[in-house]
Amino acid sequence: MSDSDRQPAIVARPAARVAGVVRVPGDKSISHRALLLGAVATGDTTLSGFLRGEDCLATLAALRALGVAVDDDGERLTIHGVGSAGLAAASQPLDMGNSGTGLRLLAGLLAPQPFDSVLTGDASLRRRPMERIAEPLRAMGAEIATSGGCAPLTIKGGHTLHGLDYELPVPSAQIKSALLLAGLWAEGTTTIRSPGPSRDHTERMLVTMGAALERTSDRTVRLTGPTQLSAVDVDVPGDFSSAAFLIVAGLLAADQGLVIERVGINPTRTGLLDVLRAMGGHVELRGTDVVGAEPVADIYVKRSDLTATEIGGEAVALSIDELPILFIAAACAQGRTQISGAAELRHKESDRIATMVAGLRALGVQAQERPDGAVIDGSAALSGGVVESHGDHRVAMAFAIASLFARDDIVIHETAEIATSFPDFVRTTRQIGLSLESTEQAH
Numbered sequence: 001m002s003d004s005d006r007q008p009a010i011v012a013r014p015a016a017r018v019a020g021v022v023r024v025p026g027d028k029s030i031s032h033r034a035l036l037l038g039a040v041a042t043g044d045t046t047l048s049g050f051l052r053g054e055d056c057l058a059t060l061a062a063l064r065a066l067g068v069a070v071d072d073d074g075e076r077l078t079i080h081g082v083g084s085a086g087l088a089a090a091s092q093p094l095d096m097g098n099s100g101t102g103l104r105l106l107a108g109l110l111a112p113q114p115f116d117s118v119l120t121g122d123a124s125l126r127r128r129p130m131e132r133i134a135e136p137l138r139a140m141g142a143e144i145a146t147s148g149g150c151a152p153l154t155i156k157g158g159h160t161l162h163g164l165d166y167e168l169p170v171p172s173a174q175i176k177s178a179l180l181l182a183g184l185w186a187e188g189t190t191t192i193r194s195p196g197p198s199r200d201h202t203e204r205m206l207v208t209m210g211a212a213l214e215r216t217s218d219r220t221v222r223l224t225g226p227t228q229l230s231a232v233d234v235d236v237p238g239d240f241s242s243a244a245f246l247i248v249a250g251l252l253a254a255d256q257g258l259v260i261e262r263v264g265i266n267p268t269r270t271g272l273l274d275v276l277r278a279m280g281g282h283v284e285l286r287g288t289d290v291v292g293a294e295p296v297a298d299i300y301v302k303r304s305d306l307t308a309t310e311i312g313g314e315a316v317a318l319s320i321d322e323l324p325i326l327f328i329a330a331a332c333a334q335g336r337t338q339i340s341g342a343a344e345l346r347h348k349e350s351d352r353i354a355t356m357v358a359g360l361r362a363l364g365v366q367a368q369e370r371p372d373g374a375v376i377d378g379s380a381a382l383s384g385g386v387v388e389s390h391g392d393h394r395v396a397m398a399f400a401i402a403s404l405f406a407r408d409d410i411v412i413h414e415t416a417e418i419a420t421s422f423p424d425f426v427r428t429t430r431q432i433g434l435s436l437e438s439t440e441q442a443h
């Protein structure tokens with residue numbers, strides 16, 4: 001059997017208790033944005049707390065291939081901004097790995113450049129929809145071809161872009177950010193209207209870097225270009241989406257409480273807390289502070305008896321990456337939880353409705369798919385079983401946390417992608433009391 005026939009798996013043994021004070025790695029969304037915006041600013045950006053996960057490392061490699069010098073002293077990165085006219089053509093297609101954020105945001109940045117680019121990624125990323133960015137970028141004057149709607153994306157450079165008034169089809173921060181990045185070079189005003197909330201890290205960072213950006217209460221963002229950004233240092237907070245797994249772990253098993261320190265609590269990201277509180281979860285934010293453009297806090301959680309809830313509407317948009325761990329919380333709650341309005345989950349690193357429902361059923365949970373969500377009956381305990389993560393990092397981590405509520409071992413297949421967002425997941429969760437072991441799974 002060759003190495004390519006082997007994939008890491010995780011065996012998650014039942015564990016009864018978690019406790020401690022931990023940190024999670026840096027925020028993935030903010031790390032991507034600091035790299036991309038710092039690269040085209042004038043001046044140097046010092047980046048602390050950068051997430052050294054594979055997704056952000058792919059974006060870093062792509063920027064280096066585009067002629068951006070980045071120093072790394074092992075702790076901090078220094079991005080030597082090349083300014084708005086300083087990027088150079090890459091000699092190869094840019095491989096963004098598993099990262100939808102990296103690919104979509106970089107496409108926005110490259111569409112207005114004077115040179116051609118090709119953007120691609122791994123098998124999962126090459127299945128994800130790209131017309132959602134290509135179409136509005138074309139409307140701004142860019143020349144972009146997709147491959148049947150997906151990556152590889154071929155961008156023909158040399159076009160002057162113009163502003164656009166655009167209504168997003170879904171409340172997506174990736175589409176919004178791709179258009180804002182293109183708008184930095186576009187003539188006139190780029191206006192983006194959104195049908196719902198989405199993370200606003202791009203807007204916050206652009207404002208600190210001097211962009212002419214205006215936000216109105218009806219979820220409209222306006223950016224007037226062309227504009228030149230000025231570098232600002234960025235201290236990246238802990239990733240709320242990584243903390244989410246530990247938050248639910250604490251609610252399931254932290255009799256003495258669990259603290260996750262210095263986590264980003266941007267309100268466009270923390271819908272999970274509202275849902276968990278509505279389910280009866282004990283969550284406290286302590287030591288709330290503001291670091292740069294982003295709020296942070298220590299999150300304290302303790303074991304709580306969870307009850308079922310309904311999750312739909314804005315709660316979905318505000319917890320979009322936390323839905324996999326919410327499926328687990330629902331399976332461990334008393335009563336029937338209904339999730340609706342979440343069809344976007346079918347376009348993530350896997351079809352998260354299908355993968356989560358199939359995994360829950362493998363653990364003896366009564367769960368049904370709906371086109372835009374799921375219905376999950378909570379149980380007194382989960383059985384053990386074998387779960388297919390389909391190479392989706394958040395699905396794999398969610399099922400590892402389920403071991404706190406299981407009677408027997410949960411074996412999770414295809415767990416390598418955990419390294420895209422939370423490289424130390426196994427070590428960190430063992431530190432608080434979970435019993436996880438990485439093994440090799442033969443195919």
Ligand code: S3P
Nearest residue numbers: 029101171172173174175320321
């Ligand atoms: C992200 C936006 C979200 C989210 C993704 C990260 C970002 O995707 O699911 O993990 O950093 O902009 P969509 O904008 O496609 O909803």
